[in-house]
Amino acid sequence: MVKDELTYKVIGCAMKVHNTMGPGFQEKIYQRCLAIEFQRASLNFAREKEQVLYYEKIEVGIRRADFTVDNRLIVELKAVVHLEDVHLAQAKNYTVAYDFPLGLLINFGGKSLEYKLLFNPKYNSENSIIL
Numbered sequence: 001m002v003k004d005e006l007t008y009k010v011i012g013c014a015m016k017v018h019n020t021m022g023p024g025f026q027e028k029i030y031q032r033c034l035a036i037e038f039q040r041a042s043l044n045f046a047r048e049k050e051q052v053l054y055y056e057k058i059e060v061g062i063r064r065a066d067f068t069v070d071n072r073l074i075v076e077l078k079a080v081v082h083l084e085d086v087h088l089a090q091a092k093n094y095t096v097a098y099d100f101p102l103g104l105l106i107n108f109g110g111k112s113l114e115y116k117l118l119f120n121p122k123y124n125s126e127n128s129i130i131l
Helices: 005-021 027-040 087-099
Strands: 045-047 050-055 058-064 067-069 073-078 103-106 114-120
Touching: 005 027, 005 073, 005 103, 005 114, 027 045, 027 067, 027 073, 050 087, 073 087, 087 103, 087 114
Parallel strands: 073 103
Antiparallel strands: 045 067, 050 058, 067 073, 103 114
């Protein structure tokens, strides 16, 4: 699967941050660094944009993904040694809740940068997670 230009740019920004900072910092630090790289790459993004969540058309809460990029990509960050299924589920749920076609889960906690591209099944009936 070939990534589109937007996800390619976001992953490139994340690689720059990981190469510069390395593992071992809190997620907030990586979020701040990534915002700097997004600005340098002239990406249109918002940090922690609120999204109302519904259960059977009843508002049940508000959630904030780490980033929304170009109003079509959710970027969720982690700083853990290994990604687990719960992290994938969270990022996929954000992708669906924000009604975006793509989500990107990025982990800065390992020796190498780790990322997973997720697809909203509403927009893509094939695989909803690319590992």
